Amino acid sequence: MSVENSARDIALRWIDLYNDGTPDSYGSERFLELYDEDLKWREMPTRAFPAGRTGxxxxxxxxxxxxxxxxxxRHVSLRELVAETDRFALTFSWQATVASDAFAFLGLSPGDTMKLEVAQISEIFNGKIQRSTEYVVVVPKEGLA
Structure with a gap:
């Protein structure tokens, strides 16, 4: 299997493992098996995390x-995937059902659907995601213009 295929395969496997949420659960951590223990993760600043998140x-x-x-x-729908050599970039639509008042600052109540548009750029080393940067945009309740 070529490195290009393995980067693509890892991205598609990430989608598959991530999409295990149910109406009664957010989903498991099975997708984390694709990450290297020395991962360098970064989520760019958002309204929820103005300084972004790293770790x-x-x-x-x-x-x-x-x-x-x-x-x-939770569920993601793949929009676009580009895999090359030791990296992949994907964009996806994410959604989950709100189950607490934690997102009231976004105007979301329990039972509402939270929607995000996400771009993720990841680097692969030894068959694992070693570096990943995410750009996250909240879709307003009324949708995108």
Whole structure:
């Protein structure tokens, strides 16, 4: 298998593993198996995290735990994937059902659907995601113009 195919395969596997949310659960952490323990993760600044977020797999686990407490039924729909050599870039639509008051600052209440548009750029080393940067945009309740 070529490196290009493996980067593409890893990206597609990420989508597959991530999409295990149900109406009763946010989803598991199975997708984290694709990350190197020495991961360098960065989420660019958002309204929820004005300074952005950075860290390793541990930081992703913390973000996941917060999601599991406040959201249900996560799902991503792939929009575009480009894989080349040791990296991939993808854009996807993300959504989950709000299960707490944690997102009231976005005008979202329990039962509402939270929607995001995400661009993720990741680098692969030894078959694992070693570096990943995410650009996240919240879709307003009324949708995109």
């Amino acid at each position: 390793s797999v541990g930081a992703l686990r913390e973000a996941l735990a917060a999601g599991q407490a406040a959201l249900r039924n």
